[in-house]
Amino acid sequence: MVFDTPASIPLVRAELAPDALAYDNVVNLLPPLRKRVPVLLALTNPSLASFVDHAFGSTGLRAAPPENPDLVIRQSPSFPVSKPTWTLRIIQPDAPIAYIGPYIIDPTHPLTEGLSLHGVIWAAQPTTNLMSEIPVIMVGNVPLLSTYTDLFGRQRITLNFDPTLSTLQNTPNWPILFWNIFHWRASYLPGPTENNVPFGSEVLINTTGEPITVTYPHKSTKIFQSQTSQFSLQTTIPGRYTVAIGQTTNQFAVNLLSPDESDLTQTQTGSWGKWSNETDTLFSEASLGWLVGLLTLILLLAHLILVVTGKGV
16 A cells, blocks of 8 residues: 655554554554754855855754754854854855866765766865865866864865855755755754664664753653664664654664564464473483493593603603
8 A cells, every 4th residue: 555645743653452562563654754943044245145044044954043053054164163063164265266177076075975976067175175075076276165073073074165156055965965065964953863764774874972861652751871872773663753862853664574573374282392301312412422421431542552652661
């Protein structure tokens, strides 16, 4: 059975009549994981801020910024941010040069997924001295998009871009780029990395160092502590789980998704073989003891004969 459901529906639940295996009678499906990122826009150029704000609206991943946003977009070289906050700095040069390629793109980086820069004009500062940063997109030896991981594990993204001579902001690549930035940041936010998982699998949970409170489908609660950035939770029963980390609460669903693992139509009852007799087992094991002892004595006697013979006694 296949059907479409609106994205606004928080949960789809399907239930069958009771049978011998209760676990596969109910399926809970949550919407695809789509974490929103609280963003603070701190750009001083109104034109550039307008282009970025329009890209925000097309992604659907922007959340209203709290007191401590998860992403700050700025132009200034420095900006005070909290410990977990990522930053995107847009460098708008005074004397930009317009490039038409060829562009060198790292296809394995999450920021370049879906980008196609063929025919795009990208104006930027012709600088090559972005210390410690890893280039993601380049033209010649000029980095256009680069990243840097600081001591706290935060990503510092640098976009070398001037909109006055560029066509990048007028192409689909512009919202795609910001969707990639948002999605990359969202993948590190606290909580489960998946919404729907098969029964018996492990669920990776992004952590912040705070206690992880897990509420199981049968309403029991367990608290875990993790000193790493991710915690692996074994799913022991199907149903909906709730994960609370600090002020963040998320859910994920566990279901028996394979028909073969819950198909009881070919099963049958009966008796095959028999339990081993403990007395017989002990007897058979003990009956070999004399043989082991005899072999040990023979080896010791042979060793003694060799020693005596070697001394000429």
